[in-house]
Every structure is written in structure tokens, then in C-alpha cells.
Amino acid sequence: MRGLNCRAKRTAVRSVISSANPCIVCLSKTKLNSVSSLLVLETLGAPSADFFFLPATGTRGGILLAWRCDRISLANPIIGTFHVSATVSLGASTTPWWITSVYGPQGMDEKLAFMAELHDLRDMITGRWLLGGDFNVITSCADKNNGNLNPRTMNRFRRFIADHALRDIYLHSRRYTWSNEQSNPTLVRNDRVLCTPSWATINPHHMLRCLATAVSDHCPLVVNCASRNLGKRRFHFERLWPKLDGFLTTVDEAWNSIPPDPDPFRRINSRLKITARRLQSWGRARRATSPFSFKLCAKSSTASTWRKIHV
Structure with a gap:
């Protein structure tokens, strides 16, 4: 002091x-x-x-x-x-x-x-x-x-x-x-x-x-030392999703499921939220029903880091 x-x-x-x-x-x-x-x-x-x-x-x-x-x-x-x-x-x-x-x-x-x-x-x-x-x-x-x-x-x-x-x-x-x-x-x-x-x-x-x-x-x-509320889990977009069957259909259905709203900012915010939730649910369901799951590790030719691709 x-x-x-x-x-x-x-x-x-x-x-x-x-x-x-x-x-x-x-x-x-x-x-x-x-x-x-x-x-x-x-x-x-x-x-x-x-x-x-x-x-x-x-x-x-x-x-x-x-x-x-x-x-x-x-x-x-x-x-x-x-x-x-x-x-x-x-x-x-x-x-x-x-x-x-x-x-x-x-x-x-x-x-x-x-x-x-x-x-x-x-x-x-x-x-x-x-x-x-x-x-x-x-x-x-x-x-x-x-x-x-x-x-x-x-x-x-x-x-x-x-x-x-x-x-x-x-x-x-x-x-x-x-x-x-x-x-x-x-x-x-x-x-x-x-x-x-x-x-x-x-x-x-x-x-x-x-x-x-x-x-x-x-x-x-x-x-x-008090317990803390960590809040909601952040949305994480998986790079592999667009390559999988059903991705575009899930996005299209979620995006168009919002009723009309005269406020464009509120409308786009609602569409982004519902699309994120639907993609998370779709991703979890796909992992649960997939007949196999594996990790393919490939070493980049330009860097010493490893990329993990989840299928």
C-alpha cells in the first residue's frame, strides 16, 4: 500500500x-x-x-x-x-x-x-x-x-x-x-x-x-471462490456441415420458418437465432445416428500443425 x-x-x-x-x-x-x-x-x-x-x-x-x-x-x-x-x-x-x-x-x-x-x-x-x-x-x-x-x-x-x-x-x-x-x-x-x-x-x-x-x-x-454462471454455450459453426446431406434443407426450413415482421433488423436477428438452434440440433442428431465416427488427421504441407476432420 x-x-x-x-x-x-x-x-x-x-x-x-x-x-x-x-x-x-x-x-x-x-x-x-x-x-x-x-x-x-x-x-x-x-x-x-x-x-x-x-x-x-x-x-x-x-x-x-x-x-x-x-x-x-x-x-x-x-x-x-x-x-x-x-x-x-x-x-x-x-x-x-x-x-x-x-x-x-x-x-x-x-x-x-x-x-x-x-x-x-x-x-x-x-x-x-x-x-x-x-x-x-x-x-x-x-x-x-x-x-x-x-x-x-x-x-x-x-x-x-x-x-x-x-x-x-x-x-x-x-x-x-x-x-x-x-x-x-x-x-x-x-x-x-x-x-x-x-x-x-x-x-x-x-x-x-x-x-x-x-x-x-x-x-x-x-x-x-464463488460459483459463477458461465452463461449459454456459444454457437460454433462446423466447417464440415455444408458438405453433408441435409444441411441446405435444414437451413432453408429454419430461415423460412419465421413469420413476417415489418422490422428488418428484428427479422434478420430472429432468423439467425432459429437457424443456429436448428443447425445445432441437426448436428447432434447426425452424430448420434451416424453408423461410424472417426478422425482423419492430415499434416499440412505448408505448416507443422495438424488438422482434425470429424466425419
């Missing part, structure tokens, strides 16, 4: 948080030596919020882990040098899982201590685990837009992920999460969310995305 000791900054942060309406909020680099309930209220805008926090060292670091008490419960805090962790309970009938908010250091020696602390933390806790924040370290060359890389640090981070069988949750709609905001910017994916396979199993609809903000040089990350 680059500091929450300014009321204008807390107001700006609250507007971003309100747009996502989360149950749990993890803020790093608060630059606060102490956190009060009033400050959390100004930042989250939720009177029913509770929190754990890691004090900043002077004007560096600081983590705030807050949650809505009316929706969720956090307990058993573990506060380290670079993280704040707690158990999350959704109700009496559910098994608690662990959440960790991190803020990775920039110095090389501190990065080693950071990785060691995360290893020790995992040895202390068991079960489902979700951890995220500003790790200040990347996993591959693709996480940075220039060649200024540290292979040893990347290898250590990848080894930590592999040793504890963690999943790097896919980030939708954005490749990088931090910018130095220069005319020729350095772009890095310093921020990410990791989880254990068991956590992903109990949250099968989880999705990680970014929010837009002018408050920080980092992009806020949102993990949404």
Missing part, C-alpha cells in the same frame, strides 16, 4: 476494497507501527471487521490481515518476520484452513531468511493452505519484461513451491502486477497467490484476477 498513515490514502483504499466486497483483506507495506480499530474501519469501511497485524520496522514493511466477523472467522494467529497467518473457519461444520499474507524483502540475505521462514511455517501448520501477497521474487523469466534476473532466487522460490506441492493460481487478464511507473517501465509479477491441492479441491470455482487502482504501484489481487 506504500503506507496507510494518511487518511486520504485510507479513503482511496476503501473505495477499491468496497468494489470487491471481500470477506478477508490482506494489505502489505502498511508502514504502520500500530493498528487501531478506527484505522481498520476507515480502511475497510466495515464496522464488523477484526484484524491481526505485523508492525512495520520503522517505515518499512508492515502487514494487515483483516476480515468481516459477520461472514467468516479467523483465529490462531502466527506472526513472523515476513508474514501473518491464521486459521479460517466458515462455520462449525467446516474444517478450518490456513491463510498467510506475506511481504517479501528486497535484500538478498533477507530473501533467504524469507524463504526459510516460509519453510518453517509449513512445518508448523498442516492441512489446507492459501498464501499470497507481494513475494518480491519471481518464478521464471516470463514474470519480468527485461533480462535483469536472479536465477538463484528464482530457483529457490520454485523449489519452495515444489517442496510443499503448492499450486500457483493462474492470474486472469494480466501478466504483470507491479510497475516502477517510469517512461520505459520495468514490469514484474511480484504478487501471486499459492494454494495446496486440498484447498483447491474444496474451492473448485476459485479464480484469481486483478483490480485497477491508482493507489499503489501494485495491482490488487482478488481470489473469488
Whole structure:
């Protein structure tokens, strides 16, 4: 956050948080030596919020882990040098899982201590685990837009992920999460969310995305675990259909089945919809009644890709 000791900054942060309406909020680099309930209220805008926090060292670091008490419960805090962790309970009938908010250091020696602390933390806790924040370290060359890389640090981070069988949750709609905001910017994916396979199993609809903000040089990350309505399946025209018997008849009957309409735009829209539906039904029926089905794979003479032709 680059500091929450300014009321204008807390107001700006609250507007971003309100747009996502989360149950749990993890803020790093608060630059606060102490956190009060009033400050959390100004930042989250939720009177029913509770929190754990890691004090900043002077004007560096600081983590705030807050949650809505009316929706969720956090307990058993573990506060380290670079993280704040707690158990999350959704109700009496559910098994608690662990959440960790991190803020990775920039110095090389501190990065080693950071990785060691995360290893020790995992040895202390068991079960489902979700951890995220500003790790200040990347996993591959693709996480940075220039060649200024540290292979040893990347290898250590990848080894930590592999040793504890963690999943790097896919980030939708954005490749990088931090910018130095220069005319020729350095772009890095310093921020990410990791989880254990068991956590992903109990949250099968989880999705990680970014929010837009002018408050920080980092992009806020949102993990949404609610089920989503994927909507209707899009119409897909098969290239093979015009070569099959019955295609033209199906199109002709569907196109002319719409009653007259004086509005030409509404008329063409209705004809396209009914034709698409009839073709989908005709295609399914043809596949179901076909005496055989096979795939013919032919390698193109001008490309190394393969074409699949369904008959």
C-alpha cells in the first residue's frame, strides 16, 4: 500500500476494497507501527471487521490481515518476520484452513531468511493452505519484461513451491502486477497467490484476477471462490456441415420458418437465432445416428500443425 498513515490514502483504499466486497483483506507495506480499530474501519469501511497485524520496522514493511466477523472467522494467529497467518473457519461444520499474507524483502540475505521462514511455517501448520501477497521474487523469466534476473532466487522460490506441492493460481487478464511507473517501465509479477491441492479441491470455482487502482504501484489481487454462471454455450459453426446431406434443407426450413415482421433488423436477428438452434440440433442428431465416427488427421504441407476432420 506504500503506507496507510494518511487518511486520504485510507479513503482511496476503501473505495477499491468496497468494489470487491471481500470477506478477508490482506494489505502489505502498511508502514504502520500500530493498528487501531478506527484505522481498520476507515480502511475497510466495515464496522464488523477484526484484524491481526505485523508492525512495520520503522517505515518499512508492515502487514494487515483483516476480515468481516459477520461472514467468516479467523483465529490462531502466527506472526513472523515476513508474514501473518491464521486459521479460517466458515462455520462449525467446516474444517478450518490456513491463510498467510506475506511481504517479501528486497535484500538478498533477507530473501533467504524469507524463504526459510516460509519453510518453517509449513512445518508448523498442516492441512489446507492459501498464501499470497507481494513475494518480491519471481518464478521464471516470463514474470519480468527485461533480462535483469536472479536465477538463484528464482530457483529457490520454485523449489519452495515444489517442496510443499503448492499450486500457483493462474492470474486472469494480466501478466504483470507491479510497475516502477517510469517512461520505459520495468514490469514484474511480484504478487501471486499459492494454494495446496486440498484447498483447491474444496474451492473448485476459485479464480484469481486483478483490480485497477491508482493507489499503489501494485495491482490488487482478488481470489473469488464463488460459483459463477458461465452463461449459454456459444454457437460454433462446423466447417464440415455444408458438405453433408441435409444441411441446405435444414437451413432453408429454419430461415423460412419465421413469420413476417415489418422490422428488418428484428427479422434478420430472429432468423439467425432459429437457424443456429436448428443447425445445432441437426448436428447432434447426425452424430448420434451416424453408423461410424472417426478422425482423419492430415499434416499440412505448408505448416507443422495438424488438422482434425470429424466425419
